[in-house]
Amino acid sequence: MKTKNLLPNAWKPVGWALLIISVPFGLWLLVDDSAFPFNLVIQFPWPFGSEKSGAFQNIDMLDHKDGTITLDLIDELMALAVIAGLMIVGFARLKVEDERIAQLRLESLQWAIYGNTLVLVLCILLVHGLSFINVMIYNMFTPLLIFVLRFHWLLLVAPALEAKRERRVA
Structure with missing residues (x-):
């Protein structure tokens, strides 16, 4: 049977690898992100000034001194890896379709x-x-x-x- 819109079967191990790696790390981040050994920190200028005021009062990443914002994107990366792994595992073609x-x-x-x-x-x-x-x-x-x-x-x-x-x- 000809199936449309499925990924190749060769991608399935990649999906399983993504899941096996990202799910435990993602759960670790949920439980205790302060003890997580990896981080992915980026800094960029914050154009709204260095004062925390108005809608930006609760932004914890804002650095008062130089007006930059620092983001740790490791939790977003883990979430994307889990989603990608689930998508690949779920929608990769089986050997016999x-x-x-x-x-x-x-x-x-x-x-x-x-x-x-x-x-x-x-x-x-x-x-x-x-x-x-x-x-x-x-x-x-x-x-x-x-x-x-x-x-x-x-x-x-x-x-x-x-x-x-x-x-x-x-």
């Missing part, structure tokens, strides 16, 4: 949207204040994560279920 795999992929995507919507509704009802921003940040990973987990789970379990079903029929 047939109608059954396409159906499993479609059902997994549907479950991911249902699951994400359920998590989002529960969080809207139960989480308030500034914690809601963190929930929204984590929510951007939920659809891809549910899709990858369900699709690969079905790839592992579906052959065993079909064999069991055939034994019952016979």
Whole structure:
């Protein structure tokens, strides 16, 4: 079967490598970013002056002395690596792509949207204040994560279920 819009199968190990490296580091950053051994710091001029006033009062990266802003982008880099890894793993072509795999992929995507919507509704009802921003940040990973987990789970379990079903029929 000719599938469109899937990445080559050779990319799948790259996606797994990205996930294996970035997920533990990303979790480490969530738990204790002060003890994280790597950083990616950039500095650039801040054109709005060196005074913290108005909308810029809560900008912690602003250096008062020379009017520059310093950003540590390691958490953004880890988030991008997790998203890229999930996308590659989820949407890389399998060695054998047939109608059954396409159906499993479609059902997994549907479950991911249902699951994400359920998590989002529960969080809207139960989480308030500034914690809601963190929930929204984590929510951007939920659809891809549910899709990858369900699709690969079905790839592992579906052959065993079909064999069991055939034994019952016979």
